[in-house]
Amino acid sequence: MSIAPTPEPPATPSPPAGAALALDGVRLGHPDGAAVPGTVTLRIAPGELLAVVGPSGCGKSTLLRTLAGxxxxxxxxxxxxxxxxxxxxxxxxxVFQxxxxxxxxxxxxxxELPLAIRKVPRVERRRVADDWLDRVGLGGHAHKLPHQLSGGQRQRVQLARALAGRPRAVLMDEPFGALDAHTRAGMxxxxxxxxRGTGATVVFVTHDVDEALHLGDRVLLLGAGQVLDVRHPREREAQHAPATAELRRRILESL
Known part of the structure; x- marks a missing residue:
């Protein structure tokens, strides 16, 4: 008597590799408006989280929209x-503020919206949406309308929507800027x-220097044309380290 081998479970699709983004001698601005002073030459590595800071009017949001196409x-x-x-x-x-x-x-x-636009079948759309809502802690809110949620909850929905389509790059324009300090830290x-594990490349615009230092592998000082490496990204206890304090001083001086 032969015993049929146990079928292996279907493999979970691996996350797509992050996109490599680059700007070469780029002058930012609107075709019918003023140009942002200077040019930008920059390489953003696959899977990197680049935080972008700079004074108002230096072109941070314009940079994101240019990268978005x-x-x-x-x-x-x-x-x-x-x-x-x-x-x-x-x-x-x-992802917007x-x-x-x-x-x-x-x-x-x-x-489900980005999946519906790509004509993903309804059953699969629902499965992916419910999975992401669980991951952002909103599994019990799927049936609600946006006005029934708090500001922090709506931002969680926006984050789930952005990531449900498995993007290779996520461009974030001060997404937590309107939240109170406690909610912001949680986000x-x-x-x-x-x-962690998505593989996505992230460009994260913020006015908050401590947020940039906490999240970024590097920090782009857009107005000053400098890029600074962050020694301990995403470690809260590192905010009091001498190296972090020096980076904070340099960024604040550039602003």
């Missing part, structure tokens, strides 16, 4: 994995937790 550079070239970025793409997700959830869609339906920790 929403705004063409006035000069120079922006690439992903060596290919020019000329338009938005599903593997680059934007204001959650931008669709008020008439439930929490689950909002998270920072949640971001660290759920990005």
């Amino acid at each position: 929403l705004l063409p550079p006035l000069d120079g070239q922006v690439t992903q994995d060596g290919e020019p970025i000329g338009r938005p793409a599903a593997d680059r997700a934007l 204001h959650d931008a959830l669709l008020p008439w869609r439930t929490v689950r339906a909002n998270v 920072q920790d949640l971001l660290v937790e759920i990005l």
Whole structure:
């Protein structure tokens, strides 16, 4: 008598590798408006979290929109994995300060949206959305509408929606800026937790120097044209270390 081998469980798809982003001699600005002074030349490694700080008007949000493909550079070239970025793409997700959830869609339906646009089957959309809602601690809120949630909860939904499509790059424009200090710290920790293992490259714009030092592998001082390495990213106890204090001083001076 022969015994049939036990079938192996289906393999869980590995997360996509993070995108390599690059700007070469890029001049930022709107075609019908003023240009941001100077040019930007920068390499962002796959899987890196680059925090971006700088004074108001230095082009932080413009940089994100250029990387997203929403705004063409006035000069120079922006690439992903060596290919020019000329338009938005599903593997680059934007996360804003204001959650931008669709008020008439439930929490689950909002998270499903990028998958629906890509015509992912309904059963799979629901499975992925429910998984991400569980990961951000909102598994019991799938049926609610956005106005029934707190500001921090809505930002969790926005984060789940951005990551549900398994992007290779996540571009975040002060996503926690409108939250109170306690909620903001919780969102920072949640971001660290759920990005671990996704492989995504993250560009994170913030006005908060301590947030930049906590989250970033490197910090780009956009107005000053400097990039600083962070010795202990994502370790809260490192905020009192001499090396962190020196980085904080240099960043504050640049602002």
